[in-house]
Amino acid sequence: MAASMQGVVKVLCRLSPSITQSLRQYQRLPVSLPVRPCPGLPSCRFYNRSASLQDEEAAQAAEALSLYKERPWDYLDSEEYIDRYGTSPVWAGYRRNHKGGIPPQKTRKTCIRGEKICGNPCPICRDPNVIIHHQNVKLLQQFISPHTGLVRDPTITGVCMKQQKKLNEAIITARDHGLLPFQIPYVEFSREDYSNSHDAVGSTPPPPSLSSGDSWYTWYGEVTPDEAEVAKMKKTYRAYLK
Template identity: 45%
Template sequence: MAAYGGTFIGRLAFLSKNVISKFLMLTSPANRGVATSMVHRQCVPAEKEEGEESTSDRPKRLDVDAETSIRYMESNAYQGVYGEKPVWFYYRRNFKGSIPPETRKTCIRKGEISTGSPCPICRDEYLVLDQKNVKLLQQFISPYTGEVLATKKTGICQQQHSKLLVEVMKAQDSGYLDKNVPFRVYDYSQYWDETKGKVL
């Protein structure tokens, strides 16, 4: 077994030497007819024309205001992409196991998307979380409890989720969204004496 393994490795090394030497022979400058002195030229940057912007001057991501986002939510483009479903409905995360882990901290670093699959808010630059953008905020609020949905359900990153919580509170304080007041449970034994049947 050891002799067979040694023979196999020896043959593999011999074959790899032959393959490498043939590759080097085919790709050498003398065989390709390329003069190496011509390869090392200085690259002169092209002058930009009058109406043309350089790529460094342009922003990496559009800066969209809340009013534009509200108009986008009412447009045919939004209806064509999302329809009547929430923006997070078709978003799926790949993860190991059956329990989804917490979402990433942020999808946007240094002004551009830095991940392969950004969250539903970060991937569409026209979706801006703002207290006046009620149609977008309502998609992240449970219709049954009135609470903000968890990130494991919506899939939005932690930065956008914290911004969502702030904007929902602002919208509730400004009157754009209804604020659910929790039901209070009182301990009536502190106010009413059942043995005597009178108020304390």
């Protein structure tokens, strides 16, 4: 039976080549099956929309973070900063978690160790948009006392020692660049020329002349040594004395 069917197919192929072309095209066509939703399960469109919204929010957050990394001073003028802090500095109202009612004398060394973040991190480590930079003048001014011009102690602001070191370096750099003012001690000028008359820059006086038996220092001749101490020193260095 199979042999007879093969013979019939061969005869048909010889007679009409168009039949073979239609068969080949039919074999190449893709087969699409209808997808039926499973009963009792929500449609996949909801999950796709939620995933797309999460991706958009993550992309916006990453874009904002990269923007503030390049220009960290723009964050202090943004609506996000005003809604979170208002007109208060970033360290206002911060209280570190500690045992007892008396806070420790020093803040923690760092708030972020590797990938682990401690509980209640410091005001700078808790907000990734607060970036210390010598051009971020508004942020640096929050950590400088307006009365004394000195950097506030970390026990007052609650900043960890790692961020405090960065703050000190940024403030020094900003003052060197002229972005922050600093106090210069006032010295009254007496209108005298110290270029040649001062002992530090003047000519060296000649050495005093010594006569035989006089000591170099006048007060050395008036000192009377202790006889017991002299005898002890002679006994100790007896081998070296001549």
